Amino acid sequence: MRNNKLFIGRKIRDLREANRLTQAAFAERIGISTSYLNQLENNQRSVSASVLLALAETFRIDIADFSAGESARLLSVLSETISDPLFETSRPSLQELKLVAQNAPGFAHALIAAHQAYRRNSEQLASFDDSFGQSVAVEPTPYEEVRDFFHFVDNYIHDLDLAAEDLSSKLRIPDRHPFTALPEHLERRHSVRIDRSSPDEQTLRRYDPETRTLLLDPFSPVSTRSFQVAFQVGALEMSATIEAIIDSANFHSNEAREICRIGLCNYFAGALMMPYETFLASATELRHDLELLAMRFGASIEQVAHRLSTLQRPGRKGVPIFFARIDRAGNITKRHSAAKLQFARFGAACPLWNVHQAFERPGQIIRQLAETPDGIRYLCLATEIGKGGGGFGTPQRRYAISVGCEITHAGDFVYADDMELDNRRRYDPIGISCRICERTNCVQRAVPPLKRRLVVDRNKRGAVPYQLD
Template identity: 55%
Template sequence: MATQKLYAGVKLRETRGRLGLTQKVFADRLGVSLPYLNQMENNHRPVSAAVVLALAGEFGLDVTELSAGDSERLVSDMREALADPVFADAAPPLADLRLAASNAPALARAFLELHRAYRQTHERLASLDEALGREGAQTIVSPWEEVRDFFHYCDNYIDAVDRAAEHFSCPKGQHFDPVLRATEALEARGIELHLSDIPELRRREGNQLWLSSRAHAPTRAFQLLHQVALLTQNDLLEATLDLARFQSDTARAIAKIGLANYFAGAALLPYRVFLQAAQDTRHDLERLADLFGASIEQVAHRLSTLQRPGAKGIPFYFVRVDQAGTITKRHSAARLQFARFGGACPLWNVHQAFETPGRFLRQLAETPDGVRYLCLARDISKSGGSFHAPVRRYAIGLGCEISHARGLVYADDMELSNPRAYAPIGISCRICERRDCHQRSVPPLERRLAVNPDARGLLPYDIA
């Protein structure tokens, strides 16, 4: 089998820029000629094995970063955007999308931003016709989606915030109870903590902080650490927001909540201690939840963020889906990406989790690109704490590529080497090229259709 060539010009340029080196100095330290480096940085030549070794030895670079990053996400996101009927006669081939993602990622993101603005405008015109005559009406980018994309393209790993949270829970490398540390931090600032039967999860007024007695202990711990992040890490959070350059104050405010949540999760499950425990337990979510006093959802989400350079964990995907099939949280450190708009593939086991409450479902799955995954799913119910309070129900999905499956307790007794054990799944119907899927809702992008009124198979058309 031929080895896939590695084109990583953007990553090379970013690395050189981060080090503050000229092309000449960078080429000398890599042991290549200046023209050769220039060709690699412009993706006219693949990165050679000797250069990969030099990057690791000379600069300590985690060489997995050369092939990781935004490229797969951008390709997946562009394919989904191009499934829009407006591109029906102009959709470029997959090879062109891959070239754009690797050679011009800024242009690819600009295209996605433009399509998102178009889609939102189209939806407003369809549902709010009266706004057409309103003076001063204007189109704005959804702050929620802007923030979601920020975390998406940061690999859901914010290094400075992650390390600050680890230092908070593990000063001088020793792991302390984060709830105790949080309580001490509040006391040092003259803030009184109360556990009370309040309708909110958390409320602060001046030097008084209330946590809901209705909430479960992991939720209270998380909310406590969130408030500590706002009080003790404000300068760090604001500096991170300055670098992100959000388009609106609303997006910035939502992102600040997201960063405080990130700190809370990272303090509750500090990086190195949690990574070691995950490896020791073979990523048993229930055992990890007990060890750290966390919820299963908190543990699953944290596993998907263990992407610190030089100390990476298994690249997991993590997703949360509501009962309508809408993705409410999504992140993937693996090659598997999720639909930005609409629901996920109905053949994915995350949808079946609602039928088997309290149980982990396991699934071996294969995507149309031939990559195989071990997929876990479980329902999550969040009670409101009283008879009349609504119960929120979600399903979470966690998984990794099959090459990492032996590191998970959930892979035990599964037929990992049996091709027939893998269920065919996709990202969304518009970009899934499977011709014989009995759950297909719409035709795939970039495929001609043949319609025969005198014959009917699984679908009312044939896919060329």
């Protein structure tokens, strides 16, 4: 049946290009004809089990990589979009959504963009008063555009990653500390010197192209200063590559282009401080111990957690993890998931998720076994992060980060060693967001789910003043 067929043309093409092989050479390696490979890459034919096995054996990849990834992320966003009551009378089944995500991703993206515009339009109309005649902006915000760009490229930028890895090898990072190697490289290659910024300037980094001086906050941790130097290296050396990536993204505004430019320089900086193959090997050796990885690479725990979420190189993927940063109000300000867990685009995070507890226990890594409504179980880690400095009275930014994986990969994490992974009662029932969570008996529910009808009995009151039909 067509529903069971797997169309993964883009993934096969990405794998071939990552290995720098022509179609003819790639087809020969896995024992098929060039014409068949061309049909696979263009999704004109589904991939067979024998070809999947050949890909796995030849390029040392996990077959599961081909059934998740971009389609899973797109399916998650598409499912949330379709949950809107707007589609109540014509809601497609999950299987239909899977077919759209796999075989017509362009249509799926167009529908998601249209729904985003509809939501923004509705929210602005609801807040109008005497300004009713003004025009309504329906374009996505620049930050939303850039967030979606990184989400749909799997938070992995191949060209930048390879370039950063090559440079880090020449600079002998991490054998040499980044804050030793990178300033030397910046001065030798670009004649840029490092200096201290004024205490009252309140900027992490400021580059003066006239004097070729990079000013850094002297009160920032060494890991932060290393990252800012790496950022400047990327801005100076990778501008052409970054510009080409931005051009291919077709952003709607110059603001989005600039935000993405910063994001890509940040990506390069992380990849330069934590080069792919070395970091992947260390993560395996140290069993994803965030603190040990931070010490080995001269990085912060947040930098390490974020880098773990980018280990998506075709044929050399790391453990599929999710990563998020959340503030005290429950807003998710950074997010990416290579696991099945996908974060909601609208609304706050589930209050039962342990990331909220991190603010109550600063300095600790909090562990949680959790299960989502679809029955998938996860190992969740959370810790509070504080940024600031400069003495008493200086404002501090405080937020929490969350890192985790599906329970099938928990053995790769040192944090799971003494946890009862096989005991179902140890798993907390978490959701993605109240608006799309189907749990009927959650005591922390904030709002009703969009897809369920409410039953209200004024003579009966439970944890919430309604029941779900």
